[in-house]
Amino acid sequence: MADVYRDPRLRELTGASVLVTGGGGLVGSRIVAQLAACGAVPIVLDRFDAYPQPVRDLFRVDRHGARVxxxxxxxxxxxKWLTGRADYVIHAAAYADVAACTRRPDTAFAANAHGTQTVLDAVVASPVKRLVFVSSAAVYGDGTPAGDGVVRFSEDRPLNPISVYANTKLWGERQVRLMLGGSGTACSIVRYFSV
Known part of the structure; x- marks a missing residue:
């Protein structure tokens, strides 16, 4: 337990309720486990349809005392009901299969853009202190070849989404900043690589 508290800011999570959208998936379930280790009270919102049952059983979000x-x-x-009971929100829900997003942009837009807007609308009308938006390194595009066969990515390079999935994530990032900038609700955006 001591390792979790290396950063004293994590102590703020002790006893705090944290809504994790997509909390039953690959990324979300690990977030839920870490929140529970910090003493937070996770609330999971998930459709539980992205993985077959045997895989979902491995994630076991219910073992962390999460309200599911x-x-x-x-x-x-x-x-709206869930954000009204949360101190923090981590928005990790997404239609994340890049190829499927390309085949079904309507489904990608519905889940990733419409879903994000629904979460943002609820957060703005709630007492939530901070929203963390889970984005993707896909917003950078293909990266920059470094000449040594390695492709490099850096946060200061221009964003260049080259897939429907990446485009929905970049839209989400921009919408988070537009809606929460100056609203009194803090926000953070994380861009995961190779989950």
């Missing part, structure tokens, strides 16, 4: 809600981030009433 079966639902969709596009369900306004559900999201």
């Amino acid at each position: 809600v079966l639902g969709d981030v596009r369900e306004r009433a559900t999201v």
Whole structure:
């Protein structure tokens, strides 16, 4: 438990309720485990349809004392109700299969853009202190070849999404900044690589 508290800011999470959208998935379930280790009270909102049952069983979000809600981030009433009970929100729900997003941009937009907007609308109308938006390194595009066969990425390079999935993530980042900038609710954006 001591390793979790290396950063004293994590102590703020002790006893705090944290809504994790997509908390039943690969990334979200690990976030839930870390939140529980910090003493937070995770609330999971997930459709639980991205993985077959045997895989979902491996994630076991319920073992962390999380309150688990079966639902969709596009369900306004559900999201509003849950954000009204959360101190923090980590928005990790997404249609994340890049190839599937390319085949079904309508589905990608519905889940990633409409879902994000639903979460943002609820957060703005709630007492949530901070929203963390889980984005993707895909917003950088292909990176910059370094001449040694290695492709490099840096946060100061121009963003160049080259897939439907990446485009929805970049839209989400911009919408988070537009809606929460100056709202009194802090926000952070994380861009995961190779999850």
